Amino acid sequence: MTDRRAPSHPLFAAVYDPAMAAVEGTLLRPHRNYLVDDLRGAVLDVGAGTGAMFPYFDAVADGTVSFHAVEPDPYMRRRARETADELGVDIDLGSAGAESLPYDDDSFDVVIASMVFCTIPDVERALSEVARVLRPGGEFRFFEHVLDDGWRARVQSLIAPLWKRVAGGCHLTRQTASLFAADRSFDVVEVDRMNLGVTPIRPFVRGRLRKRA
Ligand SMILES: C[S@@+](CC[C@H](N)C(=O)[O-])C[C@H]1O[C@@H](n2cnc3c(N)ncnc32)[C@H](O)[C@@H]1O
Secondary structure: OOOOOOOOOHHHHHHHHHHHHHHHOOOOHHHHHHHOOOOOEEEEEEOOOOOOOHHHHHHHOOOOEEEEEEOOOHHHHHHHHHHHHHHOOOEEEEOOOOOOOOOOOOOEEEEEEEOOOOOOOOHHHHHHHHHHHEEEEEEEEEEEEOOOOHHHHHHHHHHHHHHHHHOOOOOOOOOHHHHHHOOOOEEEEEEEEEOOOEOOEOOEEEEEEEEOO
C-alpha cells in the first residue's frame, strides 16, 4: 500500500545541494539543459526539490514561458522558494505530490521530471497525473536514474532498503523508462539510456514523450 503522507526529510534537504554541487556543474548540466531546450508556454517541474532546475528556467525565461513547480517535502520546498527568490525568477511553487496535481486537465505545454520518479511512491498514478495535466501534443521530459544490469544491479538491490532510508525515499531499482514507454497516453519521441554516474546511481534515462491527442 502506498504511503500518502507528505515526505519530510530535513537532513536530506540540508545536504542535497552541497552533496550535488560537484556533479551539478559538470555531469548534470547538459541533461538539465536538455530539459529546458526550446521551452514554450506553461511549464511544470514536478518534485522540484531545492530548485535545481530554476537557474535553467531563469536562463531561458523570455516572458513567453510561465513556470510552475510542485514539491511536497516542506524542507525541500523552502529551499526551492529561496532559490527562486535569489534568482528573481517568477515561479508558482506549490506543495503537492505528483500523484495529485492541483491543476486542471490540459494545463501545461511541458512537464519536467528530473531525478524524481525514483522517489515518488506511486509512479503509475503520478504518470497518469502528468498525462492529465498536459495538453494534447504537450511534452513530458525526464531525466532519471534506473536499475542497471549484472553485478551493478545486484549491488543496487542489496543496498536499496538502506539507501531509501538515507536518501529521502529514493528507490535504486526502478525501471522507469519501461514504465514510461508502455504508457498509452504518450508517444515516445526519444528515450536514451546512458551509462552516466557511479553505481548505485547509474545508469540514467533521458527522454521526451508526447501526449496523444
Ligand atoms: C532527488 S530529489 C530531485 C529534486 C530535483 N528535481 C532535482 O532535479 O534536483 C527528489 C525529489 O522528489 C520529491 N518527492 C518525493 N515524493 C514526491 C511525490 N510524491 N511527488 C513529487 N515529488 C516528490 C522529494 O521531496 C525530492 O525533493
